[in-house]
Every structure is written in structure tokens, then in C-alpha cells.
Amino acid sequence: MTRTSAEIASLLRCPITRGPLTPLKPDELDEANRLAAAGALRRRDGTPVADKIESGFAPSSGRFFYPVVDGILALLPDSAIFREAPGSRPDGLRDEKRRVRDFYDQTGWQPTPEGLFSESARFGDLRAVTEGYHRNCEERLLRRLPAEGGILLDAGSGPAQNIRDTGASRRFRTRICVDLSRVGLLAAKSRIGDRGIYIQADVADLPLADGCVDAAVCLHVLQHLPPDEQGAALRGLHRVLKPHGRALVVYAWGYHSYLMNIATLPYHLIRIVKDLYLRHAVGRPQARIYFDAHGYRWFRRQTWGFPLEIASWRSLSTPFLKCYVHGGWGGERILRLAVALEDRFPHLMGVVGHYPLFIIEKA
Ligand SMILES: C[S@@+](CC[C@H](N)C(=O)[O-])C[C@H]1O[C@@H](n2cnc3c(N)ncnc32)[C@H](O)[C@@H]1O
Missing domain, CATH: 3.40.50.150 (Vaccinia Virus protein VP39)
Structure with a gap:
């Protein structure tokens, strides 16, 4: 991406909180990848995260973040990755959209x-x-x-x-x-x-x-x-x-x-x-x-x-x-x-x- 992470963050809005997002800091990213490798990172729907995370964007609370994998920023509510287990929640994407x-x-x-x-x-x-x-x-x-x-x-x-x-x-x-x-x-x-x-x-x-x-x-x-x-x-x-x-x-x-x-x-x-x-x-x-x-x-x-x-x-x-x-x-x-x-x-x-x-x- 030719734009910096900070520039990209200024264009974004969290689909859960509707507030702004900021890029993950390098130590937060390392920690996320360490937890992912240990199988301890979960998405909002409870599924574990196994991919290598390249970067990410988090709301001000910092409770969860949205990952970038293979250059694609996953910014659906269900893609949010929680640092602590959120408990299993149903997939929020409507059936019609899942079919599409x-x-x-x-x-x-x-x-x-x-x-x-x-x-x-x-x-x-x-x-x-x-x-x-x-x-x-x-x-x-x-x-x-x-x-x-x-x-x-x-x-x-x-x-x-x-x-x-x-x-x-x-x-x-x-x-x-x-x-x-x-x-x-x-x-x-x-x-x-x-x-x-x-x-x-x-x-x-x-x-x-x-x-x-x-x-x-x-x-x-x-x-x-x-x-x-x-x-x-x-x-x-x-x-x-x-x-x-x-x-x-x-x-x-x-x-x-x-x-x-x-x-x-x-x-x-x-x-x-x-x-x-x-x-x-x-x-x-x-x-x-x-x-x-x-x-x-x-x-x-x-x-x-x-x-x-x-x-x-x-x-x-x-x-x-x-x-x-x-x-x-x-x-x-x-x-x-x-x-x-x-x-x-x-x-x-x-x-x-x-x-x-x-x-x-x-x-
Ligand atoms: C007919 S294709 C059109 C693609 C492109 N706009 C074009 O003209 O070639 C419809 C696209 O819309 C996407 N799409 C459908 N519903 C969507 C939604 N709710 N949010 C985001 N993308 C959606 C589909 O995944 C698909 O890539």
C-alpha cells in the first residue's frame, strides 16, 4: 500500500463501535502473532486465528483488532480478533450475504x-x-x-x-x-x-x-x-x-x-x-x-x-x-x-x- 498505516486508519471506522481505528504498534503485532501461533487468538465468532497477521487496526478500547492478511484488511464485525476470549457468538453476517x-x-x-x-x-x-x-x-x-x-x-x-x-x-x-x-x-x-x-x-x-x-x-x-x-x-x-x-x-x-x-x-x-x-x-x-x-x-x-x-x-x-x-x-x-x-x-x-x-x- 502506498499510503501509510496512519493514513489508512484515518479513512476507517470501526463497524462495531462506529469510532475511529488506529494501527497496531509493532509490539502489539508481535504479541498477536505469538498468541495466534499458540492457538490462543479468537475471532468474534469464537473461531481460532491461524494466519500470519501482517498488520491490524484497533479501536481506542484496544479490546480487539481487525487483521490484515495477504494485504486484505478484514473489517467485518465477525473478523474482529479479541485479545481475551469473547465467548462464542453467532456469525453476524446475514444468511443472504453469506450466500453471496x-x-x-x-x-x-x-x-x-x-x-x-x-x-x-x-x-x-x-x-x-x-x-x-x-x-x-x-x-x-x-x-x-x-x-x-x-x-x-x-x-x-x-x-x-x-x-x-x-x-x-x-x-x-x-x-x-x-x-x-x-x-x-x-x-x-x-x-x-x-x-x-x-x-x-x-x-x-x-x-x-x-x-x-x-x-x-x-x-x-x-x-x-x-x-x-x-x-x-x-x-x-x-x-x-x-x-x-x-x-x-x-x-x-x-x-x-x-x-x-x-x-x-x-x-x-x-x-x-x-x-x-x-x-x-x-x-x-x-x-x-x-x-x-x-x-x-x-x-x-x-x-x-x-x-x-x-x-x-x-x-x-x-x-x-x-x-x-x-x-x-x-x-x-x-x-x-x-x-x-x-x-x-x-x-x-x-x-x-x-x-x-x-x-x-x-x-
Ligand atoms: C456482480 S459482482 C460486481 C463486481 C464489480 N462491481 C463489477 O462491476 O465487476 C457483485 C460483487 O458485489 C459483492 N457484494 C455483494 N454484496 C455485498 C455486500 N453486502 N458487501 C460487499 N460486497 C458485496 C460480491 O461479493 C461481488 O464481488
Whole structure:
């Protein structure tokens, strides 16, 4: 990490006490590793700690600390390591979140033989005919981000494969990657290296200090949170922005995306039959990912306390692209029309299309 431990600590907030954190002193770290080697260190849920701890951050009480192992700071309440036995407590991560974490650790961010991530191979559309359409969507995000800045928060970063922020297109000095998936964070670290800060944490309860980031992105994440925590996640993004900072959130309407779902009914029917076949005939069900989206009206009904603009990130769903967009069959013309409508009527296309873009600005 190019930032010092003290600089990193100034960005953090304890997910248990909600107070500040400070780096462990060298003698505290030695003591922690000595206790870990003797099997005497326990996490909040009572499980023993066996890994070599590289550094750590503790609240002012000093009763517990959060460890850094392999460059990943574990900042979930359950990752807190107690110096004295806290007694066994239940795992605080909700079942829905545990399912998401396990899906991405065990399947989503595992590589395929072709060198892709399983989730991109399964849910993405990697055909050449749609490449320009996808690039256009990413540029839409880049245009709305500041040209340069100190810190970009990537909430639910996975391997940080979206938002080109490397090489010539590098805009931010530091990218904070937050994710539940340790496998995703390790992949992000191998892409971004020392310029990143990697935190295993919950985006619904961001363990970051108020007003500490210049910009934030949260792409394809919110719909994987339990519905009753999605509002808290948006408010948390607003809280950690500096004044005049901006957060971009790409969401998916899912079952509420009526146009796309009707247009792709045959695709969904085939998928259901394929799932049933794999489950019952082959006995190898596809790993499922937890997903529960709100509709547009829910977002309209909430009192946010800040302006929440809705625009279009991408109106066409992946099933729609796979069904109707093929080279030489007028596919390019469909994509050109979609881009023109998304650019000309961003709000309308955000509402009726598949992937809205929420824009949050801090006054
Ligand atoms: C569809 S992937 C998107 C990854 C990345 N933002 C991108 O656009 O490529 C969703 C990611 O969100 C993470 N995620 C889901 N729920 C989360 C939560 N409550 N806290 C932190 N990360 C979460 C998952 O582990 C996964 O890496």
C-alpha cells in the first residue's frame, strides 16, 4: 500500500463501535502473532486465528483488532480478533450475504480454463458484436467521474475489472476496494497492486469515515443485498463522499424490468428447463446467486435527504442481446438505436430499461 498505516486508519471506522481505528504498534503485532501461533487468538465468532497477521487496526478500547492478511484488511464485525476470549457468538453476517460471499468465493471469481472469471463467462455477453455497446456504457460512467482525484471507492469491487483506472486512464491516487469476497479482493489486488486498499467489509455498513472519498462507484452490487438494506447502502455511499463528491451506482431492475422480461420470455423458459435438467437429470444444479431488486416506485417513495438522479447505464439486458443482437442480422442497428435513445432520454431509458444508473451528489 502506498499510503501509510496512519493514513489508512484515518479513512476507517470501526463497524462495531462506529469510532475511529488506529494501527497496531509493532509490539502489539508481535504479541498477536505469538498468541495466534499458540492457538490462543479468537475471532468474534469464537473461531481460532491461524494466519500470519501482517498488520491490524484497533479501536481506542484496544479490546480487539481487525487483521490484515495477504494485504486484505478484514473489517467485518465477525473478523474482529479479541485479545481475551469473547465467548462464542453467532456469525453476524446475514444468511443472504453469506450466500453471496460463498457464491463469489467458490464460483463467481474463480477462473475458467479460458482465463475469464466464471461470473463473466456465465452472466456476461463477450461476443464481438456487442463489444462497442459495452464500451459505450463504461465510457458513460467514466464521463461522469472527475478527471482526477485522491480516492475512488469501489464498493463491491470484485476483481475491480470495471472502470479503467490504470495506466494512461489513471485518475485517482488510491482506489479503495470493498467486497465481501476475499477471492475477489485478492484478484483486485493482483490488478491494482500498491495503489489499492483492500477491505473485506459489507457495503450496507461501510466501515469508512464520513466524507473521506472523492468519488465512489458501486456497480452491479446493490441488488445482491437484502432489500431492507439497499437504502442504507445508498445512504452510506453519500455519507462517505467528500463535499461535491459523486457516487455512481449501477442497479438492475430484475423482475421489475417488464419490457426486457417480456421480450426475452423464450430465453427465460429455456433457462428454466435447462436448470431443471441439470438439477434433476444430471444431479449437478447450477450455483445460484442471491438477487432481490426493488422496482422504480420503491426508490421514488423513499426520503433520501439528498438528490438521487436516475439515468440509463444500459437499457438492454444480456438475454435480450443474446436473443436479438447478431452480426449481419441488423444487430448493430438495434444497438445504435439503443445508444441513441439512452443518450437522448436518459431518465426514461433508465426507468424502462434494464440497468439504471443512480447518481448521488454531495452538496
Ligand atoms: C456482480 S459482482 C460486481 C463486481 C464489480 N462491481 C463489477 O462491476 O465487476 C457483485 C460483487 O458485489 C459483492 N457484494 C455483494 N454484496 C455485498 C455486500 N453486502 N458487501 C460487499 N460486497 C458485496 C460480491 O461479493 C461481488 O464481488
